[in-house]
Amino acid sequence: MYLPKLEQFHKYKETDEGVFGVFETPEAILSAAEKTKQKDYEGFDCLLPYPVHGIDEVMGTPRSGLPWITFFAGLFGCVIGTSFQYLTHAYDWPMNIAGKSLNAWFAYVPIIFEITVFCAGIYTVAALAYLCAIPKASRRILHKDFTSHRFGLWIPKSAKGYNESEVVSFIKSLGGAEVTVVKPENK
Known part of the structure; x- marks a missing residue:
C-alpha cells in the first residue's frame, strides 16, 4: 500500500524557481x-486542464493511497x-412485532448502504x-491557459541535474511553444 508523504503535495511555494514549457496537445x-x-x-510535474489518460504511468507517479x-x-x-x-433495535427498544426476530438485518440494508456511502465520500x-x-x-x-486548453511541463530548480540553460533548451527541443524561466516574486 502506497501512502504519499505530505511533503509531496506541498511541492510549490511562492519562492519556487524553475522552468516551464507550454504544449498544445495531450499527445505532446x-x-x-x-x-x-x-x-x-x-520532481517535474505536468500541469493539465483536464485528466490525460496515461500521464501517471509516463511520469512514473506511484498509485495514490x-x-x-x-x-x-x-x-x-x-x-x-x-x-x-442492531443495538437500537435489539437492546435499547426491543419490540416483538408479529414474532419477528430482534435482529432483522435485512431491514438495516438501506441505512447501512447510505451510511457507508456517506462516510466513504466525506472521508x-x-x-x-x-x-x-x-x-x-x-x-x-x-500560465492562464493551463486551466482551459494548454498543457505545461514544470521542471523545478530542485531537480537533480538542473542547469537553467540546459533545461530551457531541453524543453524547446521537446516542442514547447513557450518556455519561461520562473524566478521568485519579490514581496
Whole structure:
C-alpha cells in the first residue's frame, strides 16, 4: 500500500524557481513527460486542464493511497450503520412485532448502504483536501491557459541535474511553444 508523504503535495511555494514549457496537445505533453522521465529529472510535474489518460504511468507517479482511505472509511460506515441499528433495535427498544426476530438485518440494508456511502465520500473529500493542502493561502499562476486548453511541463530548480540553460533548451527541443524561466516574486 502506497501512502504519499505530505511533503509531496506541498511541492510549490511562492519562492519556487524553475522552468516551464507550454504544449498544445495531450499527445505532446505525454511525449514530453516521457522524455523528461528518461532524462532523469526528479520532481517535474505536468500541469493539465483536464485528466490525460496515461500521464501517471509516463511520469512514473506511484498509485495514490486515496482508494484505501475510501475503502476503510466505507467499512467504518458499514460497521457503524449495522451496530447502531442492531443495538437500537435489539437492546435499547426491543419490540416483538408479529414474532419477528430482534435482529432483522435485512431491514438495516438501506441505512447501512447510505451510511457507508456517506462516510466513504466525506472521508475521501476530507483526506484529499488535507493531502493537497486545500485551501492554500496563495499560489502563483504560471500560465492562464493551463486551466482551459494548454498543457505545461514544470521542471523545478530542485531537480537533480538542473542547469537553467540546459533545461530551457531541453524543453524547446521537446516542442514547447513557450518556455519561461520562473524566478521568485519579490514581496
